[in-house]
Amino acid sequence: MIKRILLPLDGSRFAEAAVPLARSLATAANAELHLVLVHEPLPAVDEKTYGELLAWARTGEDQYLSQAATRIGTAGKPCPQVVLQGVPAEAIAQYAEQHAVDLLVMSTHGWGAVKRFWLGSVADRLIRECRAPVLLVRPAEDGTAVTGIQSILVALDQSGFGEAVLPIVVDLALTLAAEIKLLQVVQPHLQFQSVPEAYLTPWDPAITERMSQEATAYVGAVAAGLRERGCKVIPRVVVGGVVADTILEQAEQEADIVALATHGKEGVARLLLGSVADKVIRRSEEHTSELQSH
Numbered sequence: 703m704i705k706r707i708l709l710p711l712d713g714s715r716f717a718e719a720a721v722p723l724a725r726s727l728a729t730a731a732n733a734e735l736h737l738v739l740v741h742e743p744l745p746a747v748d749e750k751t752y753g754e755l756l757a758w759a760r761t762g763e764d765q766y767l768s769q770a771a772t773r774i775g776t777a778g779k780p781c782p783q784v785v786l787q788g789v790p791a792e793a794i795a796q797y798a799e800q801h802a803v804d805l806l807v808m809s810t811h812g813w814g815a816v817k818r819f820w821l822g823s824v825a826d827r828l829i830r831e832c833r834a835p836v837l838l839v840r841p842a843e844d845g846t847a848v849t850g851i852q853s854i855l856v857a858l859d860q861s862g863f864g865e866a867v868l869p870i871v872v873d874l875a876l877t878l879a880a881e882i883k884l885l886q887v888v889q890p891h892l893q894f895q896s897v898p899e900a901y902l903t904p905w906d907p908a909i910t911e912r913m914s915q916e917a918t919a920y921v922g923a924v925a926a927g928l929r930e931r932g933c934k935v936i937p938r939v940v941v942g943g944v945v946a947d948t949i950l951e952q953a954e955q956e957a958d959i960v961a962l963a964t965h966g967k968e969g970v971a972r973l974l975l976g977s978v979a980d981k982v983i984r985r986s987e988e989h990t991s992e993l994q995s996h
Contacts, residue, residue, distance in 0.1 A: 704731040704873050708803040708834070710738050710794050710824070713766055717809045720839040724807040725774050726850060731877045733804070735774065737767050737783040738797055740790040791827030798834045805870060807837045829964055835870040837959070837993045854993070855883045855957035857949050857982075860920045866963040867993060868928070874959075874993075875933050884925055884937045885952055886917045887945045914941050946982050961993040 709724040711717050728735040741763060767783035774781060786793040798806055810825050829836050854871055858864040875882050890910045917939045925937040940948055953960045960982055 704733050704804045704870075704877060706734045706736060706801060706803045706805075707731075708736045708738065708794070708798050708801075708806045710740070710790075710806070710808045711767070711770060712739060718770075720807050720809040721770075721774055723837075723839055723851075727805070727807065727874070727877070728779065731873075732779065734780050734782065736797075736801065736803065737771055737774070737781065738786055738794060739763055739767055739784075740786045740788065740793050790824045791831060794824070795828060795832040798832055803834045804873075805837060806832055806834050807839065810838050810840045835867065835993060851878050851880050851958045853881045853883060853957045854959045854961055855885055855949070855953045857960065857962040858884060858886045858921060858924065860886060860917060864963050865924065867961045868924075870993065871961050872928065872931055872933060876931075880958075882928060882933050882935045883952075883957060884921050884928075884935060885949065886921050886939050887943065887948045888913050888917050888939060888941045889945065890942055910941065914939055949982055959993050 704727070707724055707728050709720060724735060763785045767785065771781040771783050786797060806828065808825060825838055851874060854875060856867060856871055871882060874880060921937040921939055925935040928935045949960060962982065
């Protein structure tokens, strides 16, 4: 059950591209929507000037959040707002943990140049460090973003770790009456031979077929469990193709959100960097959002 949603802002229109979706989720779930802004350190100046600049900056930040809360509104529910101190990702993650936040919704850029690549940004660090699920909203160049969710594509990998994203997906699906589409991509098994040329390493159809059957049984079992919880679910197994590209192709055709865990079959401690989750975020289209869970 989603009770608290956290929305980080920084005053930019790109950060505010996540507002419509965060507000609609909070309204549908009857949840509190918390607004936070992280105060950035001021340039080094003398003590008197620093104090004056700090007071001026904090007044502006407090006013901005207060006005944002008034603009956003969530059908009478509290809309707490606070200016945090410290490194943005660390401060936001700590706030989320202290206030038992169920979902963090944020734009994939803000905090600096509009074209700044997400890798190494606040969004990337929060995916790594925040214990709450993180819903990344990728705004278009005009600052607009998705406002509703009708279909959620969940990427699984038969490891069990991929299922970590399912609790928040179920909450979203039941709250919004959205459809869940389960997807597992099976990469064909190759017949390795002594000569390494690509044309001498064809698929092993028997092994590939067995893998496909196992994946179908697994995804079907997960779908059955979700249906028992009241969800509308469509399971699917796709054979062939690069995993991240296939996930995005399916999402572009029929989903508003791609949901996946940050680790998969290669181990819980595997870093996000270089993983399927990383590639999905790098290559995703501007209209697609991503939901990450540990």
